[in-house]
Structure formats: structure tokens, C-alpha cells
Amino acid sequence: MHTDAQRRRTDRMISLPRRPILDWSSFLGGRSAGLPSVADLPYRRMTTSGRAAIFHALRLARLAPGTPVLVPTYHCPTMIAPVVAAGLRPVFYALECTGLPALDSIDAALARQAGAILVPHLFGIARSLAKVRQWCDGTDTLLIEDCAHAFYGMAGERPVGHWGDYATASLTKFLPVPEGGLLASACRPLPRLGLRAQAPLAQLKGLVDVLHLAADHGRLKGLGTLVHTALRWRRRATGPATDMPPAAQDSAAPAFAADMGRHNEAPLWVSRALQGALAQEPIIQARRANYLALARALDLGAAAKPLFPTLDAATVPYAMPFWVQDAQRVYPQLRAAGVAVFRWDRLWPDTPSIAADHARTWPRHLLQVLCHQALHPEDMAWTIATIRRCVEAGGNAYS
Template sequence: MLQLSKPDRPIPRLPVFGWDTFSGTKASAMPSVLDAKCVLYTTSGRASIFQALRALNISSASSVLVPTYHCPTMVAPIVALGALPIFCPIDSSGHIPVDSILKLARADTKAIIAPHFFGLPQPMGKLRQWCDENGVALIEDCAHALFGKAGSRNIGAWGDLAIASLTKFLPVSEGGCLICNHTTPGFIALQQHSTISQIKAALDIIEEGARFVAMPGLNYFVNGLFALKRRLRRTSGTPEDPTVRNFMEEKERLGAINPRLADTQMAYACQWIALHAARQRIVSNRRHNYAYLAEALSNSPHFRPLLRQLPRDCAPYVFPLWVEHPDPAYLILRERRIPIFRWDRLWNSTPVIPGDVGKAWSHHVYQLVCHQDLRQEELDLIVANLWELLG
């Protein structure tokens, strides 16, 4: 019987670097945003949004349309440039209806950010047409969707610009990208990390892989080296101030923009992994894990999959689960180190709009991990804890 307390070791929330990273077919039959002709590598998804807005000359004289369901990292770059975010409702499939935009767009509206939530492709045709007719730039948010097709085009090909977050799909310590379909990025000049930062990024990737025992034969040796490094750090120099650390963690969680990182190119080690990781394994494992969770978490009156059946041309970021009474189980699951999360910290000015599901999703939708490096026993443990607390 499964032990429904904290797992023996943390279940990885994101992909983990290991031998399996390069196992199998490098190419995937499913297209990737990384295959676009013009890809600019950044340090994160939020940095990519920041660069996209800056490329479009977004300023204090501009407003930008964004969905009511969001992570603060989507809104923070808009505010950092002095522009006004205007929140649009979403329907039960996560789509931004064009008729709602007609009522909200203003004369100073220069762009709209349209996401593929959870990695599930959203229809973009009508939105693309409206943007063309009204001179509004479409920023296609592919932070949750590194692979797939949305209708007749590849994901990432609908927007004038598109952004992606590589840490959600690849075992890298940092990474985002900006895809330029109709806007030339020649004037965007990103600086390189220092040599020390480049080395640190590579070591962080290896350390994380060893922590989750993803490199059989080397895990013990690598963990020993990094344990020595941490011991030396504690004995040489001033201990880290937990107040400063907690403040920085809170800023990170709320999406604050670090100007230096926003203008820095992704570390070389992360770029190399992004270009050489085996993609077919990523796609097939994520689809398999999603299907397993959909089957295992069905038939309850207290929760349900937000989307039971995956579309054919997508690789999900997470598995969205609608929970009728999400509290206090959510906090208990987090205390047990079960890797679930939700977007319950919306931007302060997010309004209540009739017919909108965004605010309801922020409270009721659990996002469950389904990435390619999960083991079956970890999936079983997630399912068992959910049924115990909610089912």
C-alpha cells in the first residue's frame, strides 16, 4: 500500500537532466517552436515577454490586452515598461473571445498576449484576423506549449511574436525564447553571461540531475562533490540572510523583472541541451502521463479533468484538474511535497467580469505535473494523495 505522507525524496516539479535526456529520437513528428526561422534565446519566459513588448515599442502611452487567468510573470513586463494591462475574460476552454476584445480594446491598445494554457492549443484564426484588421500586435504565449499545432499552423506561428519558456519542457537551469515571425529582432542585442555564470549554469543542471538520481553510475560521486561545495560555502564567508532570500523568492513568485537578466542571453549549456535533447521522448512521455492522470482522476463527484482527452497535436505542460472544494487539501498536498500548484495570485487589478472563468480557474484548478521524467511510482503517489484528500 502506498504511504500517503511525504515522499521519501522530492518528486521533480520540472524535467531533470540525466542520461535519458538524450535517449531516443532527437526529432519529433510534432513541430516545436524551436524550429522557427528566427529564435532569440533569453533567460526566461518573462524576459521573452519583456523583449517582445520592447520590440513593439510598448511604453507608458500603450495598453496591452491580457487574460484574467494568468501568472504574474505575464503582467509584470507590461507594468515594468509603464504600460497598462487590460484584462480580458476567457471562456471554459481557455480561449479569449473576440467579441469581448471589441468592448475592451482602446485607441492606445498596441498588443494582446494570447496563451495556450497548460499546453493545450487554442484557436487563433479569429484573433489573428482581428489583430490584422485593427493594427494590434499578437504576442502568442507558448510558455506552456513548446510543441504542437493550433489549427492550420504550428504553435508559435500565429503571432507577430511568440514566446516560450524552456525550463518547463527541458532540463535546463534557465531559458526562454522569443520567436519573431513578422517583426525583425535585429535591434535586440542581448549580452552574454560572464564565464563564471556560464559555468554555474552548467553545474546547476548537473547538480539537479544528481539530486533526483537521474544519472546512474555518477549520482553518488556528483552528489558528494556538491555536498562538499555546500559545506565549504557555509564555512567561508557570511551566511545567507534568510530575510533577503525570502524577499527575493517573493519577488520571483510575483513576477518581478530583473533588468539585467532580461537583457541577457540564455547560458550556453542550456542552449546546447535545448538543441540536442531527444524530443520524441518529451512528447510521448508527457502525453502518456497526461492520459494516465486523466484515467486515474476521473469518476469523482469532487474533481474532474479540465480536459479529459488530449488533442492530437500537442504535448502538455501540466494536467489541469478542476476541484470543487480545493481548500484546505491544496495546502496539505504542498506540505506533503506533492508537486501541484495553482495560479491563485492574480494581478491586483484583475477585475470580475460576467461570464469569465479566469478567476474561478485561479482558485479551483490544480496544475499537476506530467513531465517526461516522472516515474510511475511518483504518478501513483500523486493520484493516491488526491483521492485520499479529495475523493
């Protein structure tokens, strides 16, 4: 008898999920994460997305229009869009091989002008920001710690989110919610953001989106009738359903069309409810196990290799950064086959090439292989076999 995942792989009808999916198992296990999380910070406000959280952090900073904000050369455009939406000027800094800012390469005059620096924990490999914190204190620069990839864990000597004046996070990358971001701080009380509640129809649509995604991937067994009834209602009310809820649709949109139109809306009630009800410990265990399985099996020498092959005990990854020599050929084949993988190859316009930048080749060669908790062991085995076959043979990923 075939499992749902095996049938999916055979029929080639549905790609592996690119984000966490709600299932009955999502409620089973320890409610305590066993590791710190951004949600533990003393001051918190929920938003509709991580980019909305960045926008509100910049708004609270009260910077003058046009003030430079330092952002990484390797980025998703949704990191940069909030800076522009806030009326500020993104200025790019180079990265060290660890993914941290190459602080020595930042011009001294620019450092004095910059009002803030956005520092992400790329791929969920959280690291100490002690040097960045010291640099920010010395230059009077606001530090926004971008924890979109690092919702749980330790960043060196401190828990994630505790280095920044503000921390921002994306709930959809770690939890099976239709949307959600978090603005938090370890040291600065947060005022109410003045977010407007979404309409009842939008609230219902958010719940249906969660059920729709689960049904598409064979989850929430026993609720089939309810899910399909909800989908019929949704089609009558709003038109044909898409395969992805709004948060996922945004990530697949053209690189520079990052939607900032909903930054003043409050998150959906289903996102709030699920965040408090989900088991946390299994999320951490599954993500770590999936990452390490990928890293062990995909060290393919000069052709391809994990950028960071090991994890610290207090690291909870978002994706495995996978350096591929022939990424231009490999990436489209993996996507066509249904592998849960993406890349940041379309950068913000006028992103410079900086000689000191260790990440300058990452947009061309670096893939991000997802390792979230909705990917079961058989999914990971299929993913590894497909990636190896494509990289090593250069053949058809469907074979």
C-alpha cells in the same frame, strides 16, 4: 528491492520534481520531435526566461509609454511583470471556457487603443488562434503568442508559434536546463537583442545547478562523486546551495516579485548546449502518457475532474488543469505531501472580475498537476493515489 522513487515516497524526504530533470535517458531516443516546436520558427533569439522574451517582444513593438496591453484575467504574475517593466499598462480580458480570449467582451474603444494582446496556450492545450489573428488584423493589434506552456505541437491549423507576430516560450518548463526562454517569429526578422554574456562563475554555477537537481532526485547514476565535488565547490564559492536553480526559485517567490532584473542577460551556455543535445521524441511521449493517465484516473465527479479530459494527437501538455470543488483544503495537503502541483491563486493587483469570464472561478478551484517527462510511472501512480485519497476522503495525504 525498492526503486529510488519508491524510497522517496516512503521516506517523505524529497518531493516529486516540479520541473524536468537531467538524466542519462534525456539523451536517448529521437532527436526529432516528430511535431513542430517553437524552436523551429525561422527567426529566434534565446533569452534567460519566458518573461524576458515577452519583455523583448514588447520592446521591439516600440509602443508608446502607457499604451494598454491586453492580458488574460487568469494568469501567472510573470506574464504581467514584463508589461509593467516595459512601461506599458496591463488591461485584462475575459476568457472563454476553452481558455481563449472572449473577444466579444473587449470594449471597442479599448481595442482601438491597445498596442498588443498577450494570448497564452494555457496548460499546453494549444488551440487555433484564427479568430484572434483576424481580430488583431482588424484592430491593428500586435499578437504575442505565449507558448510558455506549449513548446511543441499544433495550434489548430498552424504549428505553435505561427499565429503571433511574436511567439515566446519557456525552455525550463519542457527541458532540463537551468534557465532559458525563447523569442521567435514566423514572419518578423529579429534583430540582435544586445544581451550581455554572464560571468564565468555564473556559467559554472548553472552547470552545477543542473547536476545538483539531478543528484537530489537520484538521476545521472555514476556521477555521484563528480556531483558532490561540484556541490562542495559551489558552497565554497557562493554559499549553501538551494534546492532549486534560479528559474525554479522565481516561480516559488511571492506572486508579485517576478524578477525582471536579468532580462538583458544572455542565457547560460549549458542551456544552449543542452537544448541542442537532448532527445525530443521521448519528451512528447512521456508528457502525453502522463497527462492521459492523470485524466483517466482523476475524473471524480462533482468533487474534482480534469478540465480537459482528452488530448488531440498533436498536443503536448505542460500540466493537467484539475478542477477541485474544495481546493482550499486539497491544495495545501497535496503540496505538503510532495505532489508536483501548483495553482495560480494570487493574481496581479486590480485584476477585475468580468461577468463574461468563464475563468473567474479558476483561481479558487483550478489546480495544475504537472506531467513532465521526469515523472516516472511509479511517480504518476503515487500521485494519482494521493490525489484521489485526499479529494475523496478529505483525510491526511500522508496516510
